[in-house]
Amino acid sequence: MKKGKCFAALLLTAVIAMAPVNAYGIETAGEYFEISSEEAGAFLYDGTTVMAGTDGEMILTKSESGWVRRATIRTTDMNVLTAEIVLNEEGLNTIRYHAKNAGKAQLIVVVPSGAAVNMGTFYVMDARGDGTIDGGWIQENDQWKYKKGDGSFLSSAWLMDKGKRYYFGEDGVMAVNQWLKGWFCWYYAGPDGAxxxxxxxPDGYELDDTGAYYDPALSD
Structure with missing residues (x-):
């Protein structure tokens, strides 16, 4: 079976109608994704839940179309989340963030063209007395859902958890044993949802290392 590559749309909530004109790469946990500098709704990290008082980082990498080091970053509520871009001599730009207080804030990268690339809403949680937080994986009627920090459930979106990707439909239920349509290609959710x-x-199609099966019909 024919193999192919499919990058950005896997984690975009909005499907881009054509290939990005100015593409910027994002690398996290060894995974690489492209986003368009003209795409203002690339919610790559939407629904991310972190604990107050913790730090983390993501890495912006140079893509084939060229990385310009003049990007800036901001958050919509600096009392909840702060972030900065740290330049690296190897050409990698690291986003470092600090979760300060409980609440939610959007993380936004402004690229040189002036387009604001919304990386999604971060939910910062305080621990309860037992050290746990509300949210995360929830099982209902033998189906899995993912509860976000604001109490709502992830829907029509992908989730990356511990290096694996999962898709949740409009009803918030995790997809299992089914094909999922991406950008010029298809993905397959296995029996565990990953x-x-x-x-x-199971029906005989070969998936590449990104999980994609390229279908020429989707590019028509």
Whole structure:
């Protein structure tokens, strides 16, 4: 079976109608994704829940179309979340963030063209007395959902958890044993809900290392 590559749309909530004109790469946990500098709704980290008082980082990498080091970053509520871009001599720009207080804030990268690339809403949680937080994976009637920090459930969106990707439909239920349409390609959610990679699907289609099966018909 024919293999192919499919990058950005896997984690975009809005499908881009054509290939990005000015593409910027994002690398996190060894995974690489492209976003368009003209796409103002690339919610790559939407629904991310972190604990107050913790720090984290993401890495912006240079893509084939060229990375310009003049990007800036801001958050919509600095009392909840602060962030900065740290330049790296190897050409990698690291986003470092600090979760300050409980609440929610959007993390926004402004690229040189002036387009604001919304990385999504971060939910900062305080621990309860037992050290746990409300949210995360919830099982209902033998189906899995993912509760965000604001109490709502993730829907029509992808989730990356511990290096694996999961998709949740409009009803908030995690997809299992089914094909999922991406950008010029298809993905397959396995029996545990995780997107399958480097394997053959039950119906005989070969998936590449990104989990994609390229379908020329989708590019028409």
């Amino acid at each position: 997107m399958m990679t480097n394997t053959v699907t």
